[in-house]
Amino acid sequence: MSFPKIGNLAPTFSLQNQNGEKVSLKDFKGKKNIVLYFYPKASTPGCTVQACGIKESRSEFEKLDTVVLGVSPDSPAKLTKFIDKYDLNFDLLADEDHSVAETYGVWALKKFMGKEFMGIVRTSFIINKEGRLSHVLDKVNTKTHDQDVLAILRNGI
Template sequence: MPFPKVGNVAPAFSLKNQRGETIKLTDFKGNKNVVLYFYPKAMTPGCTVQACGIRDTKDEFAQLDTVVLGISPDPYPRLARFEEKQQLNFDLLSDEDHAVTQAYGCWDMKKFMGREFMGVLRTSFVIDKQGKIRLVMDKVKTKTHHDDILRWVKENLV
């Protein structure tokens, strides 16, 4: 399934966060921009680097009326351990059945060491306060992801 197009309304969702609380995309409509980033697995090296970068820039995102939500197929108790271990300060959402990941075009065939399998494509979306997709970033660098997204939000949504 292809990624939703820039300018389209973002697919709605309702998922449990690391504390078992239900988070809906509509919770932020009219109030906050949303950075929605899909990552393969909590507590792996690349995903940890990416999450810690976001943790360290949370205040900068907040100053831009922007929240960050991470989505992975991990069960929410694993996300709670990830949050605690890395002292994360934003919501991590559990999409165990991949329904939201599929709706955003981020569940697809991957290759690793000659093996093919279905998995999460590391992708980020910026959704504006009206609920429209403003950016699809499918070439994510885990080390600079937070800076790349912050720069884009500053240049395009402020």
Template sequence: MSLVLGGKAPQFELPASNGEIVKLSDFKGKNVVLYFYPKDMTPGCTTEACDFRDHHESFEGLNAVILGVSPDPVDRHGKFIEKHGLPFLLLADENHKTAEDYGVWTLKKNFGKEYMGIERSTFIIDNEGNLAKEWRKVKVKGHVEEALEFIKENL
């Protein structure tokens, strides 16, 4: 599936850190910040999650909900949320189908080893379920502010 800005965002149905099954369609009428990250409890992912946490109220003020997605299981998400006081849902994409639908399940290289994993990426989905913006190969520093600014100016 190829993503088209302005086109419908791929639907998903994933287990969430609150114990419920969450679907994109649950958020119709809200803007969605859907961010994919490689792994709970790692330095870059912790920094990104805490940046989203620190700007959570600003996103809420713009009718936007934050959803984090990684291949980690729900119980690990729960520990991550508890340790860092995250006020938003984390979704468990253990079979990486949603990551594949969004084109972020990619071949990665680290210390000479190749493996499949999540490419840190963020998607803004408007209140009608359309893809408004995407960032791939995200650098954590300043990214959350960039996403917030995009919503302020465009949605």
């Protein structure tokens, strides 16, 4: 896995959200910091804990002028079900062909229960208002993810 380099412009992307609307990196440039977090699959236990933590901390992210975007290889329809089931209050993006995950270096060989397969390695990227990558969190704890990211944002990016 090779992540984009900190300090460089973040790789651009345009993906559909849960409502089928296009969301692009350029939509936020000059306006908001972005937490772009990649997760393996909607409605799985770890992904649900991580998403619900972000939901509960949304007002803190807003105070820090930051938008959170979750990215998975799920379809927009599956993302809608995930959002509805857990009353999530932020956008989830569908990367069905995993092209954005590949660009960010998070599509990799994984092992689970003795099987090998390609999938998303849970990773978060913090992108500043200028569109530059300021932090990569590659050791994500789903239970503390929201607080870990908020601590970085509070210390200034």
